[in-house]
Amino acid sequence: MTIRALITDKDGEGYATKLTTIDQADLGEGDVTISVEYSTVNYKDGLALNGKRIMASYPLIGGIDLAGTVEASDSINFQPGDKVLVNGYGLSQTHNGGYSEKARVPAEWVIPLPEKFSTRDAMAIGTAGYTAMLCILALEHGGLTPASGDVLVTGANGGVGSIAISILSGLGYNVLASTGRPSEAEYLKSLGAADIVDRNTLSEPGRPIGSEKWAGAVDSVGSHTLANVLAQTKYEGVVAACGLAQGMDLPASVAPFILRNVTLAGIDSVNAGRAKRIEAWERLAKDLDPAKLESTISEVKLEEVPDVANAILAGKVRGRTVVNVQS
Structure with missing residues (x-):
């Protein structure tokens, strides 16, 4: 055949x-x-x-x-x-x-x-959405709640970013969306982003530690972007890193970790255990708004x-x- x-x-x-x-x-x-x-x-x-x-x-x-x-x-x-x-x-x-x-x-x-999803729904979510949920589970594991403060999502226009914004906003978080395409602001706000952060403010070499701006972040970019995200994360904040769109390097310092007790959680979607996968898909079925997904x-x-x-x-x-x- x-x-x-x-x-x-x-x-x-x-x-x-x-x-x-x-x-x-x-x-x-x-x-x-x-x-x-x-x-x-x-x-x-x-x-x-x-x-x-x-x-x-x-x-x-x-x-x-x-x-x-x-x-x-x-x-x-x-x-x-x-x-x-x-x-x-x-x-x-x-x-x-x-x-x-x-x-x-x-x-x-x-x-x-999951019974809630068609096969098309599942692929509309796909690895990107499943990874976004793994990131959110990591933020929660680190103690983050909506009361902790703003959550930044980098690479906001991509699959991980779009679904992370949708889920986080639905859970009650105030979400900041980082993008290099200002024309996409309306789309990102329709998903639940409260404000837009210019990607260029994060993508260049920055200081080892900066002013505290967000309590947590989902980063799919890596390199200087992730370093700057860490440098501006609040005390006891949590950052989930899942991608390398800008690069595999991390030109950062230990300052955010030893001065602000920041947690950097690495996210691997490829070889995650079966129990973690099932948990992520169960949460997606519960927390992802189908209307936002379709958009x-x-x-x-x-x-x-x-x-x-x-x-x-x-x-x-x-x-x-x-x-x-x-x-």
């Missing part, structure tokens, strides 16, 4: 991604076969499709997220007809990912779809994914991009 798949390959001239057909037997190892209905395009997908550090071998089917219906299962935990989702793990790194009409994955990677979505077909991947690396994509795999 042949299926459509978006395959990234490498040759002497570079990297290329094209829509083609493959035999279902070539999907790879796993004990659950899923008919994929939707996937997503995340920043990490943009990196993967452009040959930037993600894929460990070629050719490979990209897509770090997928949601659909179980077609066959050798696991007692899943039956044909079950609605499920997969985020991260080896998808698009060492294992074929979600940009295919079918996927075969290990059962331990598979999460039952962040654009939908594309498989063949449009490479163009979106390029646009997301160029910082030209707002919110969440859902891939309708079967269209």
